[in-house]
Amino acid sequence: MRNPQNDILAVAEEDDAHVPERTCVLTRRKGTRDELIRLALGPDGSVAPDVRARAPGRGGWISVTRAELEAANGKGKLKPALQRAFKTQDVRVPADLGARIEQALRQTALDRLGMEARAGNLINGSDKVENAARSGKVALLIHAADAGEDGNRKLDQAWRVGGGDERGVIFPLDRTILSMALGRENVVHVALTDPAAASRVRHALVRWRAFTGPDRGLEGGAPALRTGSAEADLTKE
Secondary structure, three states: OOOHHHHHHHHHHHHHHOOOEEEEOOOOOEEEOOOOEEEEEOOOOEEEEOOOOOOOOOEEEEOOOHHHHHHHHHOOOHHHHHHHHHOOOOOEOOOOHHHHHHHHHHHHHHHHHHHHHHOOOEEEOHHHHHHHHHOOOOOEEEEOOOOOHHHHHHHHHHHHHOOOOOOOEEOOEOHHHHHHHHOOOOOOEEEEOOHHHHHHHHHHHHHHHHHHOOOOOOOOEOOOOOOOOHHHHOOOO
């Protein structure tokens, strides 16, 4: 006998297996919507970042770092690539597009942290974080860029004891910005206690650092990145 529940599961598995890909206008590399950054075209022909991929109309997608984007723009390669993507000659690329994208990715990460804090998925305070980490209740550990090495080392060890990763994520900005994002005072260490919330925050941070690139620092604290992937760099001391 036909089982409707099995049909639903089969459709769900098929949907999971098929993830639409987008193509970078500059490199022609393919990736998912979450892996690439969308650019939108305004009514006046100006190009703007659409990092949440919500703006109406046709979009142009990029998979490059800020340095690569600015180099392509400086050499006159970005505009024609976007003209082809938007299928119009009326395209104006601002000289500071890279800075705008970086700012948008930064704000997305800060907003995400704020939302998780309001949802009750986040705790802060060294003692609270340490106890939760040792108890195996921490899905993601974050240290402000200006956090002390001793404090980081202590909480990293507690997280390992609780079955967590080797070390926590180094947030690209200092405690002042982190505190403002969460609406709390003197936030130096943060723990995400919900796995889904931790995944959302990690994704926002990885996208931000990936665009910043392996040879650029971020204003506000984090040292220049050297080697490895964006995700690997998030855990560097």
